[in-house]
Amino acid sequence: MIRMGTKTSTAFFVACVMSLGTQAASADEVIKLGLSVPLSGAGANWGIGSQWLCEEAAREIKAGGGVKVGGKTYNYQCVAYDNKYNAAEGTKVAQTLLRRDNVKFIGGSLGTAPVRALQSLTEREGVLLFNVAWGASIKGPDYPLTFTQMNTPNEILFPLIKFVKSANPAMQTVALLNPNDATGQDTEKIARKAWESVGVKVLSSDWYERGTTEFQPIATKLAGVKPDAVDLGAAPPSDAGSVFRELKAAGWKGVQVVEVGTGAEGLVATGRGAVDKTYMGAAVTFDGPNVTARQKELNAGVQKATGESMNAVQIGFYDSVMALKAAMEKAQSIEPKAVAKVLPEITFPSVFGTAGFGGQKTYGSPQQILIPVIVTQMNGDKLVEVQRIESEELKQRLGR
Amino acid sequence: MTGRTDPILRTDKIGRRYGGLVAVADLDMEIRPGEILGLIGPNGAGKSTTFNLISGFVKPSQGRLFMDGVDVTGEAPHRMCRRGMVRTFQHGSLMPSMTVRENILIGAIGALRGKVRSQRAARAEHAAHALGLTHCLDEISGNLPHGLQRLVSIAIAYAAQPRILCLDEPLTGLNQTELANVLDVLRHIRDESGCAILLVEHNMKAVMQICERIIVLHHGQMLASGAPLDIRTNEQVIAAYLGKRHAQ
């Protein structure tokens, strides 16, 4: 009967192999934008929000008459898969997007390991890749089709920390804490440089595992180091909140920084009173005079989808779509290589106003989105924008 | 029978205590080639512990154990077996999910390490034949009636080519015909392989019938040792143990 089993399963196997081998996606007037994002686990909300923003951008473009290339009109369609934040799943997603859905443009991808997995395929198969991976190694002349769709520590940290220092001249020492993952490691390297550059001494730098729920011990340690400032680098807002709460309980007071902190909710939810006066480098405020109605709409939409307000990571997934439209119409082509060539030249309407791509100096090739760095600070449980640092390169290009 | 030749196994003041409780103490016994030896005693007299001690499943807390004059105290069970000491267990001494053939084969594998399949298979075949199990070789041993399962467990041990075959209550729960059959089988095994057989048993009649020598344990100590007749007439033994039964 085992032989019987062999035959049946063989037949079954071959059958599905065939059925899948003969799959082909139709490429009509719709251009698919692939997304590789976490849709489950701790990072789920980032992915869900990103997907919604991508779709929203697509809707907006459709309403605006679509993408006009060579007399034809195209529209975007976002296809998002869960990369579970690791390379293996990231590869599955990559293969599925490129091979099953025949995607030619990756509208955005999140998480260093999965992005690398994706990149190893996109560059070979000539697919244009937008990503929010922070490692500087992800960009460069070797990866001509890779573009970063949000500010990375490279852009954020130096201006942010310069500002924090100028606001708190008394500050002499800092203690760092980062999640033990790629994002954390990338951020920590630059953070050290940034703090040293403004003459603040780094007393200690610690790591914790993502998914940790108990922050008392590390808080005790940080408090024990007695730094003037505590910098939680790439810690997610909710973790950061817990740490600050425990720090307060341990009796520590000082300057609180979350360099790539992306939002107030998580911070307040877990930190409550303890997070007052915390500085963040990747969060955005959507109340206040200079906020456009469109920004309010987008923010409301993300809030509806995720229960949290829109953050800088997610915004990148809106901007990339807008950038694509501009680039395609400029190049009058829907060929990834042609589009990639013009991306550094065009400007486009990002959530933060007009933006472009550059970064030749830092990365050796212009693959970094140019949007303002926004320094925000908690005031009670409200997030307030305290400074907006425009990108010099963009200013020049716009001739301001 | 023989008894002149020097013993295969000898214990020297061997004993085992669990915390305060003394299971076996200062036990001196020996097993000679080809003899059928009975180990009896009331419950808790230390029969099982003795069994575990000489088969290496329990390390002695005192005394020494010799095989062929070599000190083997504290050797692992599988090493003891390789010296010819094979034992069965009181409860479920077989692999229930496997066929009788495979069960016995395991014994042969143990005995003929590094030998070719065919040799092992032959050995298993032989053991099965000796125990009269050839008719049910492909049954799943777990589904066999109790009597047959007993035979299988003996067959496994026999396939391992024992020089001393230790059987832990092989007769319990057998009906008269089965019992008679097992006794014949044991004699046959002994005669054909010349191995000694150590028997722990409650069934006095059977023990008296088959054993050439009997050791009586009581409170972990040797009470008496000798031919069935002497044991039957030994006052201490009667007092300690047999008396009750003889009264019936």
Added chain:
Amino acid sequence: MQTLLQLILTGLQIGSVYMLFSLGLTLIFGVMKIVNFAHGQFFTLSAMLVAVLVPWLLMQGLPLSAAFGLAVLGGIAASVVLGMLLYQFAFRFFQRDLAGSFILSVGLVLLFEGAFLHYFGGAVRSVPPIIDGTVSIFGTAVTLQRLILCLVAFGFTFALYWVLTRTRLGKAMRAVAIDHEAAMLQGIPYKRIAFHAFAMATFLGAVAGAIMAPISTVTPTVGADYLVKGFIAVIIGGLGSVPGAIVGSLFIAFIESFGGYYVDPSSANMAIFVLVMLILLLRPKGLMGNG
């Protein structure tokens, strides 16, 4: 000295929650001999419900204490009901089947994590502080809330102890844990005992979740961290042993608190895993495991 005391207190506070969590695991294993990875879901569910209900009840105009009280009851009740359903329709058929029960529970974990994410969303929720302020014990600051949590946890632990050692049900459970066949021969209704044990275990998990909610972050995946730690605690202590679970939990908590301070949290995490292996090599059945 000050730090030392601080670390010890921290250890006790963390340990108390692990304790509640691992007691449930050890109880289930002791009686049913199954490894229930879905135990974390009861924790998550009650924590989630508390985090959802408290704000809602506040909006209905209830005072905070009442709102919290009701929410806790609701959360625990829901978890226990869920537990009973899972027992009736699933775990009942997998008693004493390690692989079967394990994979079943893993399936349930995936199922519920997905469901929670769908119904509650991935947003981090939190419960407004029930009791604010800190007290100082020998000059080290401890948030009152954690202190109370700690006391509650220890309270339930002792309660369980009392149940297991004094009541008929408890004695029956211990009998079943030692040898269920013998126990059944003694006329102990194994099936019912198993059911009670499972319900009790889910209850403990739910309580842990409910009282953790105000001082921790509440997300659909919060249970996972506690699950791993709880399991290691149980393994260290010896599966099925109640004192073992307690010792194990405190042991881990102290490694976390001291390791986190003297080395760094991520290394402390690693140390825990290494230590559990070492311990099992020295004592293959855990510190207090009997069999």
Added chain:
Amino acid sequence: MDKRVLYSGAGAVALLCVATAAMTAGYGTNLVCWIAIAVLTAASLRFVMLIGELNFATAAFVGLGAYGAGVATTVMDWPFLLCLLFGGMVAVVVGLVFGYVTLRTKGPYFLLIGFAFTEVVRLIYTKVHWLGGNSGMVGIFPPRYLDAWLPTFVVAVVGVLLLALYAIEKSHFGKTCIAIRDNDAVVQSVGINVHMTKVACLCVAAFAAGIAGGLSAYVNNVISPGDFGFLLSTFALAYLKVGGEDNPLGPVAGAVLLVLLASVAMGMGAGEHVFYGMAIVLSVLLMPKGITGLIQRGWEMRRKRSAA
């Protein structure tokens, strides 16, 4: 009987190789690779079940194989086959030590030691910089000449290993392992060194897992510590349970079904978890013996009917 099974098995593998060779490179071929690798991983897990233990260190061994092959390729750039083999050997060596030390424990304890071991190994990757730390290793490519044939190669390797595992299982060594699962005391009492037999069994499984890891590294080109968490073992167990662990074809059936389901469920976001979890729960509830169990029962019924 065994011989005939082996032959028909070899036939099936050959047939599959042809089928995959005939396929045009695309999503289908990737799917085939993932399925094949999943099958091998599950088979490795099943092999340790012969001695009655649930080996949750499987994920660790897969990881060691992947990193072994990865390092051999990217750092030492050895020839392809050597790298693959090296990965397997790394797993075996570690498995030898791990098994020798831990196989004194049993049941849930061994299961959870394996679990802890997996986590430790994963954390070590994240802290070792020349292994790429958290961001993992990039650029583990198979040689050019294999690019088009990779799926065929993977299927062939997996097929051969499956047959090898089957042969070992049917050998006296395999029988001894099963005997240990049934009643280790008896096995010991007939002069077999139970502990070392268990260790040997684990090493065989570790090799299979290691090769699976190496293959996955070449298929994915990128590996990261996160890939080799305990979830990997969990899924392997799922394949096994759904397929049915009593039958050597269990891993195949389970892996094929669940991987295909997963690729269908992909893009459901959170729904994917629900869908997948549901599949596992239902199949363990409804078919305790797995797919192969069902097929066998059906087959036997049919035979009875035809006999009557």
